[in-house]
Amino acid sequence: MNIILATLAQLLLFLIIAPLVTGVIRTMKARFQTRRGSPIWQPYRDLHKLLRKDMVIPDTASWLFSATPYVVFLTAAMVGLMIPMVAADAPLSLFGGVLAVVYLLALGRFFLALGGLDTGSSFGGLGSSREMTISAIAEPAMMVAIFTVAIAANSTNLSEVAKSAVGQSWRFLAPSQMLAFGAMFIVLIAETGRIPVDNPATHLELTMIHEAMILEYSGPYLALIEWGASLKQLVLMTLLVNTFFPFGLSPAWNAQGVAIGLAFYLIKIAIICCLIVMVETTNAKMRLFRVPELLAVAFILGALALISTFLF
Amino acid sequence: MSSPLGYTFFGGLLAYAVGAIASLISGRIANLARILGCGFALAGGLLEVVSSGIALLASADAHWEIHAAVPFLTYGFRLDPLSAYFNLILSLLAVAISVYSFGYLRPTEEKRTAGVLGFFYNLSLLSLTAVFTASNAFFFLIAWEAMALTAYCLITFEHRKEITRQAGVLFFVMSHAGTGCLLIGFLLLNSLSGSLDFSSFAASSANLTGSMQVAVILLFFAGFGVKAGIIPLHIWLPEAHPAAPSHISALMSGIVIKTGIYGLARVMFEFLGVPPLWAGTMILGFGVVSALLGVLYALMEHDLKRLLAYHSIENIGIILIGFGASLMFITLGHPRFAAIALIAGLFHTLNHAVFKCLLFLGAGSVLHATHTRNMEKLGGLIRRMPQTALLFLIGAIAISGLPPLNGFVSEWLTYQALLAGFGSTEKLTRILFPVAGSLLALTAALAATCFVKAFGITFLALPRSKEAETAHECGFSMVAGMGILAALCVALGLGATWFLPAFDGITQRLLGVRMSGDLVAGARGLILTAGSPRGGSVSTAGIAAMFVILSAVPGMLWLFWGRKGNREIRPTWDCGLPGLTAENEYTAFAFSKPLRMIFAALYQPRREIQAEYDVSPYYPTAIRFDSEIESPFEDRLYAPVQRLVLKIATRMRGIQAGSIHAYLAYIFVTLIILLLFGVRS
Numbered sequence: 002m003n004i005i006l007a008t009l010a011q012l013l014l015f016l017i018i019a020p021l022v023t024g025v026i027r028t029m030k031a032r033f034q035t036r037r038g039s040p041i042w043q044p045y046r047d048l049h050k051l052l053r054k055d056m057v058i059p060d061t062a063s064w065l066f067s068a069t070p071y072v073v074f075l076t077a078a079m080v081g082l083m084i085p086m087v088a089a090d091a092p093l094s095l096f097g098g099v100l101a102v103v104y105l106l107a108l109g110r111f112f113l114a115l116g117g118l119d120t121g122s123s124f125g126g127l128g129s130s131r132e133m134t135i136s137a138i139a140e141p142a143m144m145v146a147i148f149t150v151a152i153a154a155n156s157t158n159l160s161e162v163a164k165s166a167v168g169q170s171w172r173f174l175a176p177s178q179m180l181a182f183g184a185m186f187i188v189l190i191a192e193t194g195r196i197p198v199d200n201p202a203t204h205l206e207l208t209m210i211h212e213a214m215i216l217e218y219s220g221p222y223l224a225l226i227e228w229g230a231s232l233k234q235l236v237l238m239t240l241l242v243n244t245f246f247p248f249g250l251s252p253a254w255n256a257q258g259v260a261i262g263l264a265f266y267l268i269k270i271a272i273i274c275c276l277i278v279m280v281e282t283t284n285a286k287m288r289l290f291r292v293p294e295l296l297a298v299a300f301i302l303g304a305l306a307l308i309s310t311f312l313f
Numbered sequence: 314m315s316s317p318l319g320y321t322f323f324g325g326l327l328a329y330a331v332g333a334i335a336s337l338i339s340g341r342i343a344n345l346a347r348i349l350g351c352g353f354a355l356a357g358g359l360l361e362v363v364s365s366g367i368a369l370l371a372s373a374d375a376h377w378e379i380h381a382a383v384p385f386l387t388y389g390f391r392l393d394p395l396s397a398y399f400n401l402i403l404s405l406l407a408v409a410i411s412v413y414s415f416g417y418l419r420p421t422e423e424k425r426t427a428g429v430l431g432f433f434y435n436l437s438l439l440s441l442t443a444v445f446t447a448s449n450a451f452f453f454l455i456a457w458e459a460m461a462l463t464a465y466c467l468i469t470f471e472h473r474k475e476i477t478r479q480a481g482v483l484f485f486v487m488s489h490a491g492t493g494c495l496l497i498g499f500l501l502l503n504s505l506s507g508s509l510d511f512s513s514f515a516a517s518s519a520n521l522t523g524s525m526q527v528a529v530i531l532l533f534f535a536g537f538g539v540k541a542g543i544i545p546l547h548i549w550l551p552e553a554h555p556a557a558p559s560h561i562s563a564l565m566s567g568i569v570i571k572t573g574i575y576g577l578a579r580v581m582f583e584f585l586g587v588p589p590l591w592a593g594t595m596i597l598g599f600g601v602v603s604a605l606l607g608v609l610y611a612l613m614e615h616d617l618k619r620l621l622a623y624h625s626i627e628n629i630g631i632i633l634i635g636f637g638a639s640l641m642f643i644t645l646g647h648p649r650f651a652a653i654a655l656i657a658g659l660f661h662t663l664n665h666a667v668f669k670c671l672l673f674l675g676a677g678s679v680l681h682a683t684h685t686r687n688m689e690k691l692g693g694l695i696r697r698m699p700q701t702a703l704l705f706l707i708g709a710i711a712i713s714g715l716p717p718l719n720g721f722v723s724e725w726l727t728y729q730a731l732l733a734g735f736g737s738t739e740k741l742t743r744i745l746f747p748v749a750g751s752l753l754a755l756t757a758a759l760a761a762t763c764f765v766k767a768f769g770i771t772f773l774a775l776p777r778s779k780e781a782e783t784a785h786e787c788g789f790s791m792v793a794g795m796g797i798l799a800a801l802c803v804a805l806g807l808g809a810t811w812f813l814p815a816f817d818g819i820t821q822r823l824l825g826v827r828m829s830g831d832l833v834a835g836a837r838g839l840i841l842t843a844g845s846p847r848g849g850s851v852s853t854a855g856i857a858a859m860f861v862i863l864s865a866v867p868g869m870l871w872l873f874w875g876r877k878g879n880r881e882i883r884p885t886w887d888c889g890l891p892g893l894t895a896e897n898e899y900t901a902f903a904f905s906k907p908l909r910m911i912f913a914a915l916y917q918p919r920r921e922i923q924a925e926y927d928v929s930p931y932y933p934t935a936i937r938f939d940s941e942i943e944s945p946f947e948d949r950l951y952a953p954v955q956r957l958v959l960k961i962a963t964r965m966r967g968i969q970a971g972s973i974h975a976y977l978a979y980i981f982v983t984l985i986i987l988l989l990f991g992v993r994s
């Protein structure tokens with residue numbers, strides 16, 4: 002019973018907070034650029050509106066086009082249940098650890114890329130090609146960082162990783178952890194399609210990756226994809242903060258612990274948002290073929306992290 | 314022979330043999346030949362599934378020996394768990410491929426070739442079974458050679474095409490170079506044990522030391538490596554596999570290359586005793602290189618079958634990562650880790666066989682319907698061939714290692730083995746494990762990219778040619794053959810933990826541990842763990858169940874917000890450009906362009922553009938575009954060897970006078986020398 006309640010609670014929290022994080026980042030970015038920006042609730046309004054709207058399906062598309070939004074949304078939601086969020090015990094942590102997280106997100110991306118190709122539009126193909134390329138070269142960096150974390154905790158189960166760090170709360174100051182954090186942060190930027198890798202704010206074909214793939218989606222399907230994208234973003238941010246800084250994670254699923262955990266969690270996420278906004282405002286978008294260099298930096302950071310686990 | 318195991322095993326062999334002869338005899342009546350050839354292969358496959366299934370579950374160790382009139386030769390068969398496991402893979406594929414072939418071979422009736430094809434097909438199944446179950450080196454080599462020869466005949470089946478003949482010759486040469494290595498290797502082992510029996514090699518493994526051990530490891534690695542398609546011994550594979558008829562390509566990529574894997578498993582884990590650390594390291598290294606380069610070259614292919622052939626190299630690499638890690642763990646004294654790594658490798662062998670066979674059969678259906686393998690001429694097939702498209706998609710998801718299908722499970726186990734490896738030693742070699750892991754991650758992600766391309770360009774959006782436009786779904790038996798394999802992909806993915814006890818017999822015999830109890834946890838044993846639930850776990854069945862449960866969320870959204878009938882089907886928007894045609898679509902070539910630029914150092918792409926224009930270069934009337942990438946192994950490694958061999962051969966011509974007297978003299982002299990040799994020792 003308890004596990005079902007915990008699952009429901011974490012699912013709801015993820016579903017509700019994810020659009021908010023997107024809104025907060027947008028507003029913060031606007032303020033950094035001395036604009037007023039839209040209110041932080043805007044993503045909710047967009048979702049509400051999109052869910053009510055009519056949907057246009059391209060006549061070239063097959064059933065795969067319609068299946069994609071569900072797969073993208075469901076994989077992101079499921080991954081959210083495998084990661085510790087407010088309590089150290091993630092509801093579905095036994096169903097898959099960090100490797101399953103990476104591969105489930107890859108499943109969502111696989112379908113998204115197919116959805117982009119399914120319309121026959123050249124923009125869809127362009128987006129798919131670039132998305133798959135960038136995520137492929139981001140993968141080794143991500144895996145090295147994950148290996149570092151998993152070796153330190155002696156487990157790929159994310160709840161175990163979080164618990165192992167609770168006893169040694171200053172572990173994140175270890176060189177290996179800091180380097181791995183750096184690698185993961187770069188991967189986060191690439192995977193969520195943020196500047197300097199991709200620009201979430203434009204629809205200009207020269208710059209776009211993610212937006213090009215979903216160009217033909219509209220109405221409720223677009224709502225599912227947008228929600229799925231913000232879920233994925235929050236999931237990766239949660240992975241980052243709770244593996245490296247597992248402060249305030251509740252040891253059990255009780256009301257008091259969850260409340261404290263949530264407070265800590267929101268603060269941590271806010272800090273990560275702030276970091277992302279700073280990166281986004283102080284950088285220009287990179288040329289597509291410079292991105293591999295950035296990801297190579299991430300890989301080197303990860304590799305150094307690994308080496309330093311047995312040096313220090 | 315008079316046990317259920319014996320009856321089914323020899324019944325299966327008999328069915329293959331009868332099938333070969335029957336289809337050859339009935340060759341003039343094409344319809345009958347096709348049905349006999351496929352029918353007996355199907356029956357043989359089913360019998361072998363039963364016999365190897367029994368042998369595997371019971372961890373049996375059955376021997377049968379039939380003495381031949383030839384000295385040294387005994388037709389010795391042995392079904393121990395390892396043999397039974399590989400025979401199970403073979404027979405599962407034989408069943409699916411035979412069902413598929415009923416429909417696929419229908420067009421061959423006009424040319425009356427079904428009889429010969431059925432003959433070689435059944436013979437190759439027979440020789441493959443013999444390779445996996447032979448219990449002595451002499452019989453093994455005979456079966457091995459029979460397999461190579463039938464494979465050659467099947468590859469060059471469409472021998473009127475020049476390119477097919479070239480592929481056949483390349484296969485022939487490479488294959489025999491490999492067999493030569495095996496022959497020397499077995500003779501070396503024989504010199505130690507004094508017998509040709511595999512069991513005697515295993516018994517005398519402790520005597521294998523020093524330079525003899527080095528020689529044995531290298532010879533067998535090269536010999537079996539050629540067959541498995543390990544880079545740099547792979548060059549025949551992307552030529553030969555696509556050249557064969559598609560159901561044969563499926564057999565080749567599915568199981569024939571796995572004979573190399575079987576041989577490596579047999580020799581490295583049984584005949585070596587405790588292998589030296591460098592052997593495991595070498596295999597791990599070659600595995601990583603094969604996996605990564607295999608997928609990188611696959612990405613550059615636009616020929617559907619060549620693309621799949623390169624992916625076979627990639628997956629052989631993944632299997633070898635498991636094997637290499639396992640051997641390293643044996644040396645370092647961690648039998649449990651070794652068992653996990655070995656299970657990962659063996660499970661991936663089965664998984665790759667299943668999904669690669671499915672994908673090749675899918676490619677065969679596409680070829681059958683459109684008469685082209687060139688992806689740039691395909692497209693839109695998901696509407697014209699919906700069942701084939703769905704089954705191909707299942708194969709594509711499985712080979713990309715995505716959950717919840719079978720490819721994910723074996724890759725997950727490989728990662729867990731590599732992770733365990735880091736803590737297994739204090740030496741610097743441990744850094745190899747995470748590096749291999751991260752390159753495996755890159756490989757898997759690139760494989761997903763490649764299959765987005767393969768599936769997306771072939772099946773989605775608009776057809777790019779008339780052939781693709783007029784394509785039609787293939788017949789029932791072809792869909793059924795692929796359906797069996799797709800069902801296996803799903804079953805081995807979701808029910809992976811229920812399949813794991815099948816490995817207990819193998820790991821017990823080779824490593825002395827049984828792992829299935831430790832690898833499985835949770836209610837109904839549906840959670841797969843990395844040795845213990847604390848170390849990490851995954852449940853593909855759980856993930857699949859959660860997909861169903863979580864789909865309540867979008868369901869609720871529709872209920873609260875959705876409105877009825879709010880879907881319209883309209884032309885693709887495409888940023889407002891009117892009139893979308895197939896020319897607007899992304900091509901396979903364009904899709905892989907970013908990777909071609911990123912890995913330019915490897916590919917060394919060259920391109921040539923010729924534009925013709927009347928008035929101004931800005932208004933070209935025709936453009937010709939050519940692009941090619943470097944093939945370093947052929948140009949840098951094999952070309953010099955080839956030149957050298959030809960040079961020596963030209964010199965040798967001197968003694969080939971064409972006179973029969975001279976030849977008789979050579980024979981006489983050779984005989985004398987050999988006799989002197991014999992007298993001295």
